[in-house]
Every structure is written in C-alpha cells, then in structure tokens.
Amino acid sequence: MSQLNKSLFFLISFFGIISSNAQNEVYKTEAVIADTTFVNLKDYSSDFIYDMKYATEDNFLKAKVYDCAECLLRLKTVKALIAANNDFMKKGFRIKIYDCYRPLSIQKKMWEIVSNPEYVADPKKGSIHNRGGAVDISIVDSNGKEANMGTPFDFFGIKASHNYVQLPKSVLSNRKFLKKIMIKNGFNSFDSEWWHYNLKTGLKDKVSNQKWNCD
Numbered sequence: 001m002s003q004l005n006k007s008l009f010f011l012i013s014f015f016g017i018i019s020s021n022a023q024n025e026v027y028k029t030e031a032v033i034a035d036t037t038f039v040n041l042k043d044y045s046s047d048f049i050y051d052m053k054y055a056t057e058d059n060f061l062k063a064k065v066y067d068c069a070e071c072l073l074r075l076k077t078v079k080a081l082i083a084a085n086n087d088f089m090k091k092g093f094r095i096k097i098y099d100c101y102r103p104l105s106i107q108k109k110m111w112e113i114v115s116n117p118e119y120v121a122d123p124k125k126g127s128i129h130n131r132g133g134a135v136d137i138s139i140v141d142s143n144g145k146e147a148n149m150g151t152p153f154d155f156f157g158i159k160a161s162h163n164y165v166q167l168p169k170s171v172l173s174n175r176k177f178l179k180k181i182m183i184k185n186g187f188n189s190f191d192s193e194w195w196h197y198n199l200k201t202g203l204k205d206k207v208s209n210q211k212w213n214c215d
C-alpha cells in the first residue's frame with residue numbers, strides 16, 4: 001500500500017467510526033424516549049403556570065384526589081403544548097394548567113358524580129386525559145392575571161360551550177385566541193368546555209391507570 005493509500009484508508013476508517021457512533025447515539029435517544037412515553041411537563045419547561053385543581057379540594061369532586069400537583073403527559077403532548085406556550089408568550093401570555101393526565105380510577109369517581117358525556121367522559125370508553133393526550137388550560141397575562149373566559153374551569157353548563165355566544169366580546173375573543181393557537185399546534189377543541197384540548201394524534205393511545213411519583 002502506498003503512503004497515499006494508507007492515509008486515505010486511515011481517514012475513511014476514522015470517519016466511519018465517527019458516523020457509526022453518531023447513528024448509535026440517535027438510535028439510543030429514540031429508543032429511550034419514545035413520543036408516547038409519559039413524562040413530567042416541568043422536566044421540559046419552566047414556562048407554565050400551574051393550578052392543578054384536583055390536587056386541591058377546589059373542584060367539583062370537593063376532594064383532593066391527586067396526592068401532588070404534577071402534570072404528566074405523553075412526550076408528544078408535552079412537545080405540542082410547549083410549542084403552543086411559545087406562541088402565547090410571543091403575545092405576552094402563557095398557559096395556566098388545570099389538569100393533564102388523569103388516572104382511570106379518578107375518571108370513575110368523576111363519572112359517579114357527573115354521568116353526562118358532555119362534561120365527563122364515560123370511564124368505559126376512557127377520556128383522552130386517561131390517555132395522556134388532553135389538557136385543561138387557560139391563559140394568564142404577564143401579571144399572572146387570568147384572561148376572562150366567561151365561566152370558571154369545570155363549569156358544567158351551556159355558558160362554557162364554544163357554541164354559546166351570548167357573552168361579552170372580550171370573553172369571546174379570549175376563547176377564540178386560546179382556540180386558534182391550540183389548533184395551530186396540533187390540538188382539537190371540545191365543544192362543551194372552553195378549557196379542554198385534545199392532542200389530535202393522541203386519541204387512540206392506550207388508557208392508563210398509573211400513579212405518579214410525589215417525591
């Protein structure tokens with residue numbers, strides 16, 4: 001082998017090792033964190049405001065049904081939610097979170113109190129919350145003041161519907177703003193609840209009944 005050939009051989013081998021290592025790295029990352037893995041939102045962003053109602057007694061169950069206020073979601077839901085929040089932040093707002101993943105056992109408790117599929121999903125079918133693809137949210141301004149959405153969260157009545165228009169213009173425009181940004185980022189709205197959004201690609205994921213770590 002001539003000196004030139006030896007050098008070429010060395011160079012090709014060297015780059016061959018680098019590129020195969022790079023491929024392994026990519027492969028490893030994808031294998032460890034699939035888009036459907038359940039993750040904690042706070043590990044991916046510190047830009048959200050939390051008001052996790054079911055970790056308090058301030059909800060329609062009148063009971064604290066979550067041991068702690070964590071927002072668990074599938075990774076793909078987290079990615080879409082962060083993209084939406086970035087859009088809101090460009091306009092001086094950010095997302096306030098009321099509920100994320102919800103264990104199926106909690107869904108059953110909710111159904112016992114409100115057995116109306118317009119407001120609570122039948123646990124036999126499972127909610128998208130039980131699948132890690134739904135969020136209950138509002139938006140707050142730079143002072144932390146929540147936008148007026150016309151009703152509180154979990155108001156089970158016609159006034160909470162996107163189709164109800166007998167509301168002040170500012171309320172309609174706040175709801176429209178929330179909906180527009182969420183839809184742009186891969187979510188569907190839910191007609192009877194202004195606060196509820198489903199990730200479009202999360203509708204068929206498996207229902208889950210895990211509990212999260214509160215340490």
Ligand SMILES: [Zn+2]
Nearest residue numbers: 134135136196
């Ligand atoms: Zn919801």
